[in-house]
Amino acid sequence: MVLDKDYEEPRTRPTSLKLVEIYEEHGHNHLHHDPVMSLDLNLAPVFQNVRLSAEGSVNGLICLSSSDRTIEKTYICNPITREYMILPKSINDIRAGIYGFGVSLFTSEYKVIRICYKLVTNGPCPLYAEIYTLGTGQWRCLGPVTYSVYDYSGTFLNYHAHWNFYDREEKLEKICTFNFDNVTFQLFPSPPVCLERETNFSGMLGVVKGCLCYSYYTRTFDVLIWVMKEYGIKNSWQKEVLIKGSICPFIGQLFDLGCFPIGSLNDGSILLVSGLLEYCPVKLLVYHPDTGTKEEIEFSVVNAFNYCPSFVNLQKFTSETVHKFLW
Template sequence: MENEGNLSTTKDSLLKSVVGDTKMNTGNTSIHDLSDNHMVAILVRLPVKTIVHCKCVCRDWLNLITDSHFINLHLTESPEYFMLLDDCTNSLRLLDIQEEDGANHLHHDPIMSLNLNLAPIFQNAQLFVDGSVNGLICLTGSDGTSDMAYICNPITREYMILPKQIDSTECNIVNSYGFGVSSLTGEYKVMRVIQTIRTSQAVPAADVYTLGTGQWRRLGHLAYFIYGHRGTFLNNHFHWHICDYEDTLEKICTFDIDNEKFQLFPSPPLDLEEDIHFERMMGVVKGCLCYSYYTFCEFTMWVMKVYGIKNSWQKEVLINQNICPNLRWSLNMHFVPIGSLKDGRFLMMYDQGKLFVYHPDTSTTQETEFSDVDAISYRPSFLKLQTFESESVHKFLR
């Protein structure tokens, strides 16, 4: 009975932290008087770290949080975080956005880290983050003989290994990946574009893997080469830069996740000088597609304000050595837009894994404590990988 008393105290203290002492002190209201629907309405609004702790309080809460109704409702409420893949520790680290003194700050709680080395297959592996949707992350790498792809949910501490891919053992292969979910069918798909280098006969090809099917499908060949190791997913489409665009005005191609077709897409109105650039990246900021490039110690980012409308592209960010001399400028710098903060600033990555924040109103930058990382925008979820039938799901060891 003593354990039951401690459990009740733990429940009530958590509830007070959410609804406040005033409501709790009205009459003889107890947490046990709340219906499941009321408890779900409370739990779904808690920070993800608190929800994880609540799963350990009692079996009733565990059942509520792992139920499909809660999982789907939480997906609609889950705020934006950032996820880091730390190369030094081989771990996934959740970055929270906290408001202090009227400004947004990036915060990392070590408790919300996942050491990938706890799974033998990831030990000493060189991994890349190639997309995230609904709390699931697509990781890619090599097992020493061929390219591999994995789907991981760091919140539920689950992962699955996708089958070895078609032509994955061929030499001189350069792969680009994308990961997304159809808003029509709910199917999750991993996209892979294969490009052979150092051969004049090279023709890019595309494969797709639908989670739950157990096999890759070859879609056919592409009409153009693409640039970048991951496709940007937005509005049911993957987006890539294209490399061989001498005969077309558009520099972007898309892949429709539903009809599985490639097509050209309206690109920013670049002039000839802007068209000669070294590093090109795509991303999503404030829910809009962005196109960025770096050339001659200057970084430029365009944002498409209305999706699919060419004349809605606007030049949002221009960073150069005169504006931001504190950055370590070089001719081969690598800028990647990661996302935006609530106060209007942009989170970006440069110089192979250093994070910094850019304030467009003042044209100033602020470096962060995070380096040697890959970063993506991330919305945590409790989506279970067991949802996908025929997939072998593994748990990270504690």
């Protein structure tokens, strides 16, 4: 799934969600530029003149947020059923939300976790967390957060959201998780590379072959990917893939222009996205570790992420007002 925008006017809002399929064949993958489905967000007045960010996707539902940090707004959308809802305003005066979107194991409830700075009159702004369970109609404050997570969406896996954060006391990068069942944060086993930083670039989390992965840049601007073979087991981290800097122009020269894994294919190939700055076109790459080759297509988009379509009906969440996109 890609979040498209109008490149004729670079500063305008994103305009559509597009579902792009990859057809797998023996020894080759076809990335089709023409989308299987396209949903024009401008068909809904609430999305007009609003710049959006995709914060995560679970079971066919997509969490979106407004990029206007003066007014934090959150939306849940199902492009297949063409439904969307606007989540209520936060109970606190908050700014700069960092999101995680997931579902709980035992209750099957969909939840949005938001980590944000709570505005105060005097002193530094503390980091707070609040959670929204679809169907409840209100945010619930979880209190202060001790982990200063990086400003990107949490990676959802095994009913947890995962973020990197920097431990200022130990001067190390670490991983923390949020459990969507018991709604608590906790420290998570980090790969050995977190203890032997080669550069000042922070790592990026993703999912490859159903396992949590951690990618980062070497001094030569190559991408190194570690994979956690057994979830939660520290000793199961393994160095899996080295992607040479030549795979993508300018890889690693700017962190936001990098190349990050967002999924994997049946033949072991890795799906990556590169070039996340507003003025740089995003590329979707299929990298073949066995041969060291790549295939790519270029989109004028602001974001790309793994998406599995479903017919989950937003109408079942009775506390929210559900809207329909016009055809």
